Amino acid sequence: MGWTVRRRCLSAGLAGATLGYSFGVAAADYDNDGNTDLFLANMGRNTLYHNNGDGAFTDVTVGSGLDNKPENFNQRWCRGFDYDNDGLLDLFVTNYTTWTPLTDRRCVKDKATDAYCNPTVYTSIASRLYRNLGHGSSKMSPRHPAIGTALGKGMGIAIADFNQDGKMDIFVANDTERNFLFINQGDGTFKEQGLLYGVAYDEQGHSVSGMGTDAKDYDNDGEWTLFTTI
Numbered sequence: 302m303g304w305t306v307r308r309r310c311l312s313a314g315l316a317g318a319t320l321g322y323s324f325g326v327a328a329a330d331y332d333n334d335g336n337t338d339l340f341l342a343n344m345g346r347n348t349l350y351h352n353n354g355d356g357a358f359t360d361v362t363v364g365s366g367l368d369n370k371p372e373n374f375n376q377r378w379c380r381g382f383d384y385d386n387d388g389l390l391d392l393f394v395t396n397y398t399t400w401t402p403l404t405d406r407r408c409v410k411d412k413a414t415d416a417y418c419n420p421t422v423y424t425s426i427a428s429r430l431y432r433n434l435g436h437g438s439s440k441m442s443p444r445h446p447a448i449g450t451a452l453g454k455g456m457g458i459a460i461a462d463f464n465q466d467g468k469m470d471i472f473v474a475n476d477t478e479r480n481f482l483f484i485n486q487g488d489g490t491f492k493e494q495g496l497l498y499g500v501a502y503d504e505q506g507h508s509v510s511g512m513g514t515d516a517k518d519y520d521n522d523g524e525w526t527l528f529t530t531i
Contacts, residue, residue, distance in 0.1 A: 314358045315339070315350060317342045330379035331390050332437055338455070340367070342379045344396050366439040367392070367431060380458045382469050387431035392457060393453025393471055398423035420510070427454040428473060428481075432489075432528040452475045453478040457514035463498065472500065474511030474529045500527060 325342035332338070336352035349365050350358040362368045370521045379394040398425070408418035430448055453475035463470045468485035469497075475481065479501040483491035495501035503509050514529040 305418055311409055313356060314360070325378035325394070327379040327381045327417060327496065329390050329434060331381065331392075333389070340379055340381070340392060341422065342530060343402070347394075355431075361437060365437060366434075366441070369441070378458050380460050382460045382473075384430070384469050385432065385489060386468070387433075389435055391433045393428065393458060393460070394430040394431070395428045395458060395473055396426045397454050397456070397476070399426060420454055423454070425454055427479055428455050430471075430491075447493045451481050451483075451493045453481060455481075456512050456530065459514045459516040459527060461516040463516070463525050472514060472516065474514040475508070476510050476512070477508055479508050480511055480529070502529075 319362055321428070322344040323341050327340045327342075328337050329340075330352075332351070333342075333351075334352075334354070337355045339348075339350040339358065341350075347362065347485050348360060349359045349367050352358055361411040361467040364498040377482050379392060381390040381392055383389060384391050384393075397423045398420075406418050406422055408422070410416040427449055428451070428496055431441055433439050441518055453473065454477060455473050456476050459472040459474075460469055461472070462468060463472070463482065464484060466487070467487075468487050469485040470485050471481075471491065474482070478526045481493050482495035482498050482500050484494045485491055509529075509531040512530045514527060516525045516527050518524060518525050
């Protein structure tokens with residue numbers, strides 16, 4: 302079965318183009334041609350695959366505007382959504398930290414055994430929002446204070462209209478940092494209001510190891526509910 306999957310990936314143009322570790326994937330039709338495209342968030346170079354509509358994909362990352370990520374940014378998860386209601390899917394990508402093999406931290410347990418480092422020893426960085434300009438290109442949204450200065454270790458992403466004003470908002474589950482809730486201001490910018498909405502910390506006011514997350518109206522009361530694994 303493994304070889305069958307690999308052969309299909311090769312024939313589809315999806316194998317071998319991305320070097321390093323892949324963490325997140327978004328599947329959506331970014332150019333409105335009726336075919337579902339793929340974006341991979343990686344430890345190294347991110348990858349945008351255009352669906353050719355014939356069972357194969359083409360790597361179109363170069364020149365797309367999604368190839369300007371610093372190589373040492375460890376990007377985790379990604380979600381496509383139309384934040385400015387222009388009919389084009391935009392892209393939000395969480396960042397975890399900056400890392401290279403040369404700057405890797407060694408942590409030991411009981412002064413002898415190699416162990417995984419606590420996430421707090423790594424630098425927190427901001428997530429990135431890319432606006433879809435059409436014609437296969439995008440640009441990073443202006444680094445306004447909400448997203449540009451909200452430093453965390455981003456993991457899961459939940460997209461919903463949390464304040465029911467007709468604009469899509471962004472919740473980010475952070476690992477060992479307070480969670481973020483970016484409220485869409487409707488002018489291309491966001492305001493971070495996780496504390497105001499009561500989702501920044503747990504019931505005891507502590508940061509948690511946020512991982513996966515999703516938003517659903519599970520009880521059909523017209524209100525969004527957040528579920529986050531920790």
